[in-house]
Amino acid sequence: MAVVGAGMGGLAVTARLARAGHTVTVYEQAPEHGGKLGVLRREGFTFDTGPSLLTLPQVYRDLFAETGAPLDDVVDVVPVEPVCRYRFPDGSTLDLPHAERDVDAAIAGALGPKAARDWRAVMNDAERLWDLVGEPVLQNPLGGVRDLVRRSASVRDLMAIAPWRTLRGLGERRLEDPRLRMLLDRYATYSGSDPRRTPALMTVVPFIEQRFGGWYVLGGLRRLGEALFERCVLLGASFRFDTKVETIETRAGGVSGLVLRDGERVDADVVVSDADAAQLYGALLPDRRARRARRALRKVEPSLSGFVLLLALRGRTPDAAHHRVLFPADYDAEFDSIFGKDPRPVPDPTVYVCHPADPSMAPDGAEAWFVLVNAPRQGQVDWTAPGLADRYADRVLEVMANRGLDVRDRLLWREIRTPADWERDTGSVGGAIYGTSSNGPRAALLRPANRSPVPGLFLVGGSAHPGGGLPLVGMSAAIVSRLVGPA
Incomplete structure (x- = not known):
């Protein structure tokens, strides 16, 4: 059995299928596992470059419990308090607490009882x-x-x-x-x-x-991906990194195998694709039975992408919050910039900041900040244009300063990740973070099915049903493992 892609969907389905007795080999074009759940380590700083918050942790508790040792035996999952601090255009703030019982009081205290x-x-x-x-x-x-x-x-x-x-x-x-x-x-x-x-x-x-x-997972959410990879290896799965799949081959009865970039052919009567559905149906699968799926994907809009700054900062932030969202004065202008007729970098974007209170993520007396703003995909904007990424990074730091979060005088160094980087590193179309968007009823509720039109070929991950984000990706793996069944 072959799994194409070692993102979190690919890892989760591999663990489940290996536990069910299948012999699984995973083919990943990148040099390591994790997909969008990436990490950067430099000079004592550690940055999650993808998700920084875990919701519905029970999805992963079930996954680990059903494939071996419980989740809490391998990683430390801790509550985030508050879940997020929001700053609104008028300067008011709202801390949304971790516990549901405290939410009403928090909103009433910040915004009023009504x-x-x-x-x-x-x-x-x-x-x-x-x-x-x-x-x-x-x-x-x-x-x-x-x-x-x-x-x-x-x-x-x-x-x-x-x-x-x-x-x-x-x-x-x-x-x-x-x-x-x-x-x-x-x-x-x-x-x-x-x-x-x-x-x-x-x-x-x-x-x-x-x-x-x-x-939050102590040590960064990347630890969740590492623990899942280790689980797959313990269950006997094999991994081939730096290995790009060029074609998924089929015959009348269904899928028959893979052709790799170097021309090697791999026999497989079951293939699970963790590749972006648009890439799968548009590039990897020439089978005529996928024509309807290709047409359906052409009717939906890919998700937005993201522009990320990884900031190594000296000093400590007083009254810190794990997550902050700094809203702009004109939210509609942001969505017009991304989804409108003339896509462009958002001039005055919403800024999302994560700086976990986790001493393992930065040297003593320093902080590792992940900063994200929503962005048009590569192709809508040429993020590789000379100077664009640096100019926009400067603009994001200026916006943060204008909203009361100026860290420019504390900056030791920064790393930039653009939609072009996401496209190159993950294979997602234009660096779309969530596969297809939920812009419209069909896109929201009817993402590409987990069972493809070709017998033996299945889809897992954020671009397939039920959607993107760590919990839904974990659900998609459970669905696919049931569809495939035991060995």
Whole structure:
């Protein structure tokens, strides 16, 4: 059995399939595992270059428990408190706590009792949506609209999901405080999307964060990927790094193997692809049976990408928070810059900052900061143009300073990651962080199916059902392992 790609989806499905008795070989074009869950280590500083917050940790607790030793035996998973500190355009701030029981009081204290009541009402409705989609939809194969309808218990359930309503529209109807509307809009970016086009169903994202909390892995979230890789090796899986798959070969009965970049052919009657679905169907799989899947992908929009600064800073930050989000005055201008007719680097972006209170991540008396801003994909903007990355990095630091977080005089050095780097390093189209966006009902609910049109070929990872982000990627691996079955 062959797995194409050693991102978190590829690793998770490999562990499950190896545990089920399959002989698994993983082919990864990069020199190491992890995909977007990357790491940079330099001069005593350690940076997670991908996800920095774990929600729904039970997905990985189940994975590790079902493949060997429990998760807590191999990594330290700790709560993040607060989960995030938000700074709004008027200078007000909101610390959203880890524990759901404390959320109402935090919002009331920062934004007023009316805001807390409004938010709670939206989250109560989101709880019902989670009951409707959490297990029936997200944790089972979904092959199309018929599956979605079949998994809904009633017409009332479909009306509750209401895919024609947008996240922005719900906020405008239900949340009086513009700061709360801005907060709700932000959760569209968890799937790399535009809140003006993302279905209101995405209210389940903040609900999940508040119901199950935000978590961090000591030593960085990369440790989760390393622990999962070690689990795969213990279970007998083989890995071939620096090995690019050029073609997935098929025959009348289904998949037959792989052709590697050097011309080597590998026989396999089961292939699991952790490659971006657009890359799989557009480049790796010439089979005519995939024509419908290719057409469907052409109708959806890839997710946004990200521009990242890794900052090595001298000194310590008073009143630090693990995560900060610094909102702009005009949030719509950001989405226009990314998803509009003339994509360009966002002039005044939302800035996301992570600086964990983890002494293992930086030398004594120093801090390692991960800074992310949403960005158009490579190809929409030529991020390799001379000087662009450095100029934009300077602009992001200036924006941070204008919003009360000036670290320029503390800067020892910086590393820059652009959408072009994400595309090169992960194979995602244009450096799209989440595969396809959730811009529209079909894109949000009907991502590429885990079972391909070619027998024996399966899709795992953030570009396939149920979507991007560590929890959903873990769910996709569980779905695929059930579809493949035991050896």
